[in-house]
Amino acid sequence: MATTKTHALHTWDTLHNNGPFPLKKLYITELEGDGIIPNRIDRYNDAAQEIQRLIKETHEANQGFRAYGSAWSMNNIAHQKDRMHYNGFMNMHIPIQNEHLHANSNYLSSNLFLFECGTTIKRVSEVLSAHGKSLKTSGASNGQTIAGCISTGVHGSAINVGAIQDYVVGLNIITGPLQDDIIYLERESAPALTTAFANKISKRVIRDDKLFNAALVSLGSFGFIHGVVIEAEPRFLLKRYVKKINKETAMQLADTLDFKNSNFKIPEETDTEGKGLTPYHYKIFINPYNTEDTDCVVELMYKKPYSPNYDDPFPIIKQSLYRDLIHLFTKMAEHLPNSIPWLVKKLRKTILPKVDEVLTGTLPEIFWDAPYQGPAFACSVGINHTDSGKTIDLLSELTRNEGPIPGIFGMRFVKQSNATLAFSKFPVTCMLEIDGVLWKKTRKIMSLEEYSRRIIEVLKQNDIPFTIHWGKNSDWAYPNLVTHMYGEKKVNDWKQARSTILSDDMAELFANKFIKTVGLYKKEPHTNEANDLLV
């Protein structure tokens, strides 16, 4: 039997110290050993029963419940003031066999895997590598759990791929304490699993595009996501180049994504006519305080077929900064904000990748571990890539004139998602992010919340449609923010889907302050529509 340890705590914090937030109880569940329950499906279902027991216990205490994994989100999206559940030890996987594939499925069974919620991206990649497979994309690092990634829309910069939720094909969700409160949800238009197999891990099978798309980026509020079926692809290599190029050229590429007709090209990455190829990944680094330099650093990656013969991409030594030095820089930023441009310049070797470095590795080797380096912030807005150049100019100006703020900008590009509340909602979204050390407001420097608010105001004033990364810092209480970003229809679709999947009691139990703040919690009466969709 899976076991849970309960800790009475007063506070909980994110990995990057964006709290602390109040808490009453922390649950930590571990699976039964495979010697005791050798069958994977049985062990998986055993864990589901344990989660249902915890939900029942929480419901009886009239409290809230929320699962979290690696706590990488930088706001209170993962937080629940009553009871939180750490699911990082729930990391089973089940490869999908051909006989489990739905008759109308276009997927290859060898590419499908069921991962339990707490499996980290690194572990997912290890499992996939052992099968000769790879994730299609990941974030910039690998420590997030698969359920955490999709719930908040974690993305990389894979121009033609999308974010992590975009290769999810099925969701196994525990929606309450009752026997029937375990559902398997997938798209009707793209079924993956047979009903017989889905019934082994759930009590109800729902095939519905609208519900599935809403539940994909659920902000942790559609219940306890127990398992995620993903579509992998054959393992590949990425060849990574870091170049210093003209800023104007870099922005023109961002605005057009026309690598074919650009002045910039990497000689090794051209077609037969000598035109530039579109990279798998494109990222621009902008130091907002360096107005004199006409160049900027860009990172490009090109996809290559996998071959075992490539140079080891890992260095032997990884250095980390003195923690006291980071603390000193933060204090300097708070009390002598004018020193920030100088500090950013001094730290550029730590912040920016080494120019002219060429590396080759698999996806998990390139996007490897990111050690903790102290309290951090990140504000990340999604804009149509055609607005990239204009937006970076506006936000750099804001950061210089009303800041300075201790961070630098990065721009990444993500293909459109089908998820209802995906911030990668534009045909290609440019995720424009400023990140750095977390500072405290003083008389001389505005607060992170004030800075975030100004970002929203500047984008609105300039009529630039935008979204905000769900797991990053912002002024989330800004009036009508979510409706402004997604439109009323999408917001209502998402709320309606939530009311369809969850009973009224469970809608309250799985809610938290974040979804109430952003206006996504509205007591809509539970509908029986989900029962009508059962197969």
Place this chain on the structure above:
Amino acid sequence: MMNQIGKKIVSMVLLILMTSCASYSIRLRSINGAPQPDPVSNRGDYYRGMQVVEVDTVIKIDAMSKDFTYLIKTNDQCKTGKLHSVEFKNTFGGSMLSTITFGKKRKMKVKYVCMKPTN
């Protein structure tokens, strides 16, 4: 009198400098696997969020023994019994202790994190 106090201060400063400069740590980390997490811990250093085992002791070895091996056991702090990362700290005091005891007493100041269990 003042001269003596000055000498003492200089000696103290030198001793502090020697102690701190002769103390350094070395960390090894596997590129594979993940560290065992500790969701209850709230440490703010490199090991944030990790289940760290800290050993700070003096190991006494027999006159006939050349060295010793410290065994990593499987327990709640190390669920897999396999290592993810190890940090060894060399201190001035530790080196002195080994020198004056001809290697029979060895200061062991180690932090280690075990691999996270996989299922």
